[in-house]
Structures are given as structure tokens and as C-alpha cells.
Amino acid sequence: MIDSVQTHKHPSPTRGARVSARQKREWLDGYLLVTPAIVAFVLLVVYPMFSTIYLSLFDYGLTDARIRFVGLGNYIELTQDTIFWRSLRNNLTILVVSVIVQVGFGLILAALIDRGIRWGKGIARTLNFAPVVMSAVAVGILWQLIYDPTVGLANHFVRLLGLTPPSQGWLGDPNIVIYSILVVACWQYTGYVMIIILAGMQSVSQELYEAAEIDGATELRKFLHITLPSIRNVNIAVILITMIGAIKVFDLVYILTRGGPANASQVMGTYIYYNAFTVNQAGYASTISVVLLGFALALGFLQLRLSYRPREDA
Amino acid sequence: MIQHLARFAFILVLLLGVAACAAPASAPAATAPEQAPAITEKQTLDLWFNSDDLLNQYNEKIIAAFEAATPGIDIVYSPYPNEAYKTNLQVAIGSNDPPDIFFNWSGDDTGRFVREGHLLDLTPYAEQFGWYDQLSPAMLAAFTINDKLYGAPYSQEAKYFYYHIDMFEEMGLSVPTNFDELLGICRSVSATGMPALAFGNQERWEGVHYLTIFNQKMAGEETIALDYSLSNPADVLFTDPGYVGAFERLLAMQEAGCFGDAINSTTPDAALIQFVNKVTPMYYQGTWIMGSLKENGLEGKYGMFRMPPMTDAAAKGNQNFVLAGPIGLEISSKTPYPDAAAKFLDFYVSQSSQQALLADVNRIPVRADAVDRDTASPGVIAVVDDLATAEGTALWLDVVLENSISEVYLNSIQEVLAGAKTPTEAVAAVREQALKVQANLAQ
Numbered sequence: 001m002i003d004s005v006q007t008h009k010h011p012s013p014t015r016g017a018r019v020s021a022r023q024k025r026e027w028l029d030g031y032l033l034v035t036p037a038i039v040a041f042v043l044l045v046v047y048p049m050f051s052t053i054y055l056s057l058f059d060y061g062l063t064d065a066r067i068r069f070v071g072l073g074n075y076i077e078l079t080q081d082t083i084f085w086r087s088l089r090n091n092l093t094i095l096v097v098s099v100i101v102q103v104g105f106g107l108i109l110a111a112l113i114d115r116g117i118r119w120g121k122g123i124a125r126t127l128n129f130a131p132v133v134m135s136a137v138a139v140g141i142l143w144q145l146i147y148d149p150t151v152g153l154a155n156h157f158v159r160l161l162g163l164t165p166p167s168q169g170w171l172g173d174p175n176i177v178i179y180s181i182l183v184v185a186c187w188q189y190t191g192y193v194m195i196i197i198l199a200g201m202q203s204v205s206q207e208l209y210e211a212a213e214i215d216g217a218t219e220l221r222k223f224l225h226i227t228l229p230s231i232r233n234v235n236i237a238v239i240l241i242t243m244i245g246a247i248k249v250f251d252l253v254y255i256l257t258r259g260g261p262a263n264a265s266q267v268m269g270t271y272i273y274y275n276a277f278t279v280n281q282a283g284y285a286s287t288i289s290v291v292l293l294g295f296a297l298a299l300g301f302l303q304l305r306l307s308y309r310p311r312e313d314a
Numbered sequence: 315m316i317q318h319l320a321r322f323a324f325i326l327v328l329l330l331g332v333a334a335c336a337a338p339a340s341a342p343a344a345t346a347p348e349q350a351p352a353i354t355e356k357q358t359l360d361l362w363f364n365s366d367d368l369l370n371q372y373n374e375k376i377i378a379a380f381e382a383a384t385p386g387i388d389i390v391y392s393p394y395p396n397e398a399y400k401t402n403l404q405v406a407i408g409s410n411d412p413p414d415i416f417f418n419w420s421g422d423d424t425g426r427f428v429r430e431g432h433l434l435d436l437t438p439y440a441e442q443f444g445w446y447d448q449l450s451p452a453m454l455a456a457f458t459i460n461d462k463l464y465g466a467p468y469s470q471e472a473k474y475f476y477y478h479i480d481m482f483e484e485m486g487l488s489v490p491t492n493f494d495e496l497l498g499i500c501r502s503v504s505a506t507g508m509p510a511l512a513f514g515n516q517e518r519w520e521g522v523h524y525l526t527i528f529n530q531k532m533a534g535e536e537t538i539a540l541d542y543s544l545s546n547p548a549d550v551l552f553t554d555p556g557y558v559g560a561f562e563r564l565l566a567m568q569e570a571g572c573f574g575d576a577i578n579s580t581t582p583d584a585a586l587i588q589f590v591n592k593v594t595p596m597y598y599q600g601t602w603i604m605g606s607l608k609e610n611g612l613e614g615k616y617g618m619f620r621m622p623p624m625t626d627a628a629a630k631g632n633q634n635f636v637l638a639g640p641i642g643l644e645i646s647s648k649t650p651y652p653d654a655a656a657k658f659l660d661f662y663v664s665q666s667s668q669q670a671l672l673a674d675v676n677r678i679p680v681r682a683d684a685v686d687r688d689t690a691s692p693g694v695i696a697v698v699d700d701l702a703t704a705e706g707t708a709l710w711l712d713v714v715l716e717n718s719i720s721e722v723y724l725n726s727i728q729e730v731l732a733g734a735k736t737p738t739e740a741v742a743a744v745r746e747q748a749l750k751v752q753a754n755l756a757q
Contacts, residue, residue: 061408062404062405062408063404063407063408063426063427063430063432064408064426064429064430144581147579148579148580148584149574149575149576149579149580150574150580150584150588150593151584166576167575167576168575168576168577168578168579168732169575169576169578169579169580170579171516171578171579172516172576172577172578172579172580172732173578173579173732174729174732174734257516258397258517260516260518260578260725260728261516261578261579261725261728261729261732262725262726262728262729262732262734262735263725277400277401277404277405278400278401278717278721279717279718279721280404280717281718
């Protein structure tokens, strides 16, 4: 890199040609080193992505030989599909609630562990992070038992509070089922958000806090004026991770309700699965996948835009 | 020098990797794909099953016995739970490497695979092995499409009300002789503060079983046969008032206190536990739970009865039908070893295997010579006798109907039970989907 700068400052044909040959070798080495990653990326991401876009223009099933070109027919059908709109609405509900609850609580918990409590930080961190390391299947089965209308803890707890549990059950009432799932999602992933934010908080320079203390700043002011601005990029990252997670959620919904009752908790992920594997409409499932891809790409683009800051030395 | 060597080694590894990726596509071309396997070759068959723990033990025993009897054939057994099985089979059957032998239901599940060319015609094997003389003709007929047999039935599944004899005695209840009496039992039991029936409709199939028999009893077997096969003209399709009446009967049961709260969030497993633990005195469930009841020490302590007849004038169907259907094993049309696979099927439905099926897991066999009345459980004897008196069977609705129509039915039942849809709206939704499918098929 130093050589290349020197080349610009002192152009000489001999030296330039020598550096150029070296540069070529470096490029070749570089390309060779990234080739396996590029091959894997093309085979596992780019090819399936374009293949899905292409297949979304067809009517076909996984088990039969029919394959009929329908052009944008699947996309037009999608606009009139009430279950798709319900899935999208559920995804957006999960997105909004997850950002508020997971990032909100994650931030509060991280702040408490970072500067709010003196003892038991390790235990608090472990307890909050424990659900993250459990598989979604295990979490789903565990919460299915908690929500069980006959023997579940949820009903027992609600009765202890003097309230009446929902008569159709936590996972059987179309009006509350998505919120019941959200409780599980927040329980599982808030600890994850907390750990990332906590890592960001612990990288904030202590000198800033000491200076603020000398100026007589309260803990709240320190949090608002030092901590939050210092972890801006971390917060943007966790918000976008949470949003992308909410858009592509599948496992918890599938384990807990399979999109039921009567499609009330259907999300795009489960609706893709339903179309591909239950009603054998793989072309239509590809169409929904393309829409899902569009959302994920848009959020990814947003993440890049928001977290981008021009380098100060540039 | 070291750098050059490292670079050369890296390029070599990369090229080998690419070659390895490309190899599977070109490898088959180098061999003779149409060549029949040599007789001495070890033949390995993949067997996929929709199975529970009890049936797994039985299957493993049968497979071991088969492998011991036929040393040249190996069976690779892959059991799956119900929901996972349905999905995995859909994916596998459309691939180039489907299981050689697999469990399937009769009805449209088999019909669709036949239409799509995935199943081996078993008629020559049935004739060779004498299945037409040994197995129940009705069970064979359920797997016969266009005069060709596509599955070897191995068990008859039927749906009955199970009841705890002691609870019925304590409550002064007796087996109902008609549907109104059943509602009366529900009212009596629910007055004591407990639901009369265990009912777990989270997975939706328990609810559709009620609708299956109600549709037959209300709309009649001729009407449902034409509607389910989409043979009725568009202006008639699913317009019979019996379909709405069927949903109304389900609601009548709910209103009479037959079911508890939260049925749409109760799993069938949880419902079974409720019945076993006497949280409810009755459970409407298939004969496949008889093994579990035996395991839980309830052998001889429960009674069974069929969905009782409807006596009102609106009920147009034959009231002596039973909700039942056979299950069987099918062979993929892509198997390289059809003879070996058929040999396994013959072993699976042989007298000794069927006797073991009855003894080990309390499943209803499909051959009369497998039922030993002296040793069989009272429940099995009761079912065998009852099936013999039935004038017909109503096959599971979700199995008979085209998939997307079946899905509308499954969801509508949940919605009607949750009060989110009326019976008329539910049937309208079914008709709308049926018309759509009928129009697509006509294209």
C-alpha cells in the first residue's frame, strides 16, 4: 500500500512497472483467497435467489410434473390473497413490538448490568442470556406446555392474579395468538439484544463518565448524554437485526401454532412453507419468498445507510 | 518459493473442490443406468413410516424378521411423527431419490400420487402373492384406482367414542342410541363441571373427523361422493344443506357442553392425557389409541360406541355408516428394486405379521385370519364385530378431498368452533375453493 502511494508521488517507468507486477500478484492472491467464498455465495445464495425469482413466474408443485408459465399471475393473486395480507400484518406487528420490547428492555437491562447494579452482574447476564442458547424447538415446546389450557402455568398465574384466562386458550384465540407468540419471542431474544448493547456500553471510555461526574451529572444524564450517543451504531445494528428477524420469523410460529388457528398467526415464513409443502403450490410459495426477499434486502440496505459514517481521515 | 508452492497448492485444492462438485452430475452417465441389478447384489430399501413409539417397536421387530428371512435385502427404516411425515414425503416423492416403500393413506393422498405417476402398480404382485384371497376386499378397494392396486393395506383405522365404564356407571349414563341422547349425556356431564369429551383440535384433524361423519349422515353418501370428487356440476357443488347442517351439529355438541374450553389450543396428545386421567369421561378418537390405552392400564376398563345415528328428517345419509379408512404401504415407481419391495409388503401383510400387529399394538388387521378372538383385546373384538355390521364407511374428509379444499375445511372448523365464522360462511368458503379447483382442473 505504501509502495502504491509512492508510485503516485514519484512516477518512474521502471519502478512503476515493478510495483504494477507486484500489485497484480497481490490482486491474484486476493481473488484466489476469496474465490471459495464467492463460489459458495453464488451457489448457495445468488443462484437460489434468481432461481426463486424465475420460479415465481410459474405455477408448479413439488410432487407433480405440471409447470405452467403464469407470468406475473402469482403476484396479482398475491395482492388479492387475504391470508398473505394477514401474514404481512402479523410480520409487521412482530416487527414493531419486537423492536419496542426487545430493544427497549434490552437497553434497560444492559444499562442496569453495566452501571446500575453493583453485585450479581454475572448471574444477571447469564439468566437473561440463557433463553438465547436454547433451540427454538425446545422453547416452542416449553411454551406450548406453559400455555396449555389444562395444565399450563400461564392460566395458573393469571388465576392467581384474580383474572380469567382466555376461554379459547392463549394459542387458540385468533385475537390474541400473535401476542402470545410475541411474548415467547421477546422472552427468548431480549437477552441477545442485551448482550450486544452491553458490549457496546462497556467499550465507552470511563473518562467521559468521570468528567461528567466532576461536572455533577446525574446517572440519568450520563446515560442520555454519554451512553446513548456513544452506542448509536450498536443500537442501529440491534434494531435492524431485530427487524430482519421479525420479517423472516418461522421457527417459533411453526412450533407453537403452525400459523393457526385458522391462519390467525400465519407469518410470511410459515405461509411460504404452507404453500410449498401443504397445498403443493411451490410457484406461489416462490412468489411470497420474493416478496420476503424484497423486505429483507430493503432492511439490509437501510442498515448500511444508517450505520454509514464518512471516515474522518478521508 | 514457499509462496509459489502455497499458491499452487491452493489452486489445486480449489480445482479438486470444483471437480468434486461437478462429479455427481456426470457419474451416472458413465454407468449403464437401465441395467437391472444383479441377483447377488445387496438390495437396500428405504422404508418411511408415519409412526409412534409403539408402532416403531413393532416395525423394527417385523423388519428384523424380514431381513433374517431374506438375507439379500436390507431395510433402512425412517419413522416420522405425523406432521413431519406429511411434509417430508411431499418433498421426497418429487425428488429423484424417494423412499422405496412408504406409508400412505387411501383417498386423494394416494389418488394424487397415482395421477402424478409416483406409485408402482401392485396388481401383478397382489395376484402373485394371493392378496385378493387373503386381505379384506373393502380395504384393497380403497387403494384401487382405475382397476389397479397401488397400496397394500395393513390396518383398518376407525373412529369411536371411548368411555370410562366406571365413570359412566357412577354418573348413571348409558351408551346413547341416537345423536340427541349423546347431547343429553354431554349436558349431564357438563352440569357436574367437567367437559364430556376430550377434544384437541390444535392440529385440526380431530375436528375434521366430526365433520366427516356429520357430512355423511346429513348430506348423504351419494352427495358427498359427487362433491368430494368434484364431479357435481358447478351450480350444485357443495350446495346441499346437509353441509351446513353438519357444522350445526358440531356447534350443537359445543353448546351442549360436549367440549371444554380452548379446544383449538389443545393438542391431540393433551386430549388423550385428559381422557386417560379421567378429566373427561369420553373421547372420540381413532382405533390407533387402543395401544396407548392398553399401556396406561385401561384394557377392559373402557367401552366404545360409534357416532350415534341422527333421527331428524334433515339427515339424509345412511345412519349405519362408520368413520373409517385403511392405511397402507406403497412403493415408489422409481425404486430400483420393485420385486424386493413387493416381497417386503407381502411379509408385512402376512398372517404372522398381522397377528403381531394386533397383539403388540392393538391395531385392527386387514385379514380375518389374523384375529384370534380368544386372545385379542375386548376393544379390538368390539371394533371388528362392529365394522362387520356397518353398511359403509365414511373416509376421512381431509384425506379424500383435494388438498386446498381440505385446508379450507380444516380452518373453517377451527373458525366455527371459535365463533369467528357461521356454518353458512364456512360452507360458502369450502364451495368457493371447490369451484376454483374444479375450474383449474377443467383447464
